[in-house]
C-alpha cells in the first residue's frame with residue numbers, strides 16, 4: 037500500500053493459539069517499523085518479517101492490556117530496543133514506555149499515527165489511526181475477552197463509539213485485535229450501520245443492554261470471541 041506517498045508494508049499477524057491479530061506497519065525505505073498488539077507466541081515470526089524487509093522495530097503499540105495478560109510485550113521490546121506505547125495506567129514491564137492520551141500523534145519516518153482514547157472494553161483502551169486504517173483492539177467485541185471477569189464499562193464504550201469512532205470517515209478500514217464473526221476487516225460505514233439500531237435507542241438503553249450481555253457472558257479461556 038501507499039501512505040503519505042511512500043510504499044508501505046501492512047501485514048496482519050494472527051496468533052495461532054490465541055486468535056489475536058497484530059499488525060506490522062513498516063516503511064522499508066526508511067527501514068523502520070511498528071507493531072500493534074503483537075500476538076503472544078508470534079515474536080519469532082514478527083522478527084523474521086522485520087529482518088526479511090531490513091526494518092528495525094521502533095515502537096510496540098498496545099490498544100489495551102488485560103489484568104491477566106502475562107508480560108505486555110516486555111521481551112519483544114527488550115530484544116529490539118522498541119518503545120512500548122500504551123494508554124495511561126496500563127501495566128507495563130518494559131524499560132522504555134510512552135504513555136499516550138487522546139489526540140497524541142506518534143511518528144516513525146514520514147508516517148504518523150493518531151491516538152484516539154477509546155475506553156469501554158477496558159478503562160484504558162486506545163485506538164490507532166494510521167492513514168485510512170484504524171486499529172481498535174477489542175472495541176467491537178461488545179462482550180469481553182478477559183478470562184478473569186469483565187473490565188468493560190458500557191457507558192464509556194457508548195461514548196467512545198459515538199464521539200470518537202463513528203465520526204471518522206465512512207471509508208476508514210477497521211482492523212480488530214480478534215476476528216469479528218470471522219471477519220478480519222470491515223469498513224467503518226458497515227459497522228456504524230450494524231450498531232445504529234442499538235446505539236440509536238440511547239445511552240441508557242445501550243448501558244442496560246451491554247450490562248445484561250456482560251452479566252450473562254461465560255468466562256473465557258484465553259481465546260476471545262466476537263460480539
Ligand SMILES: [Zn+2]
Nearest residue numbers: 157174181182
Ligand atoms: Zn481485550
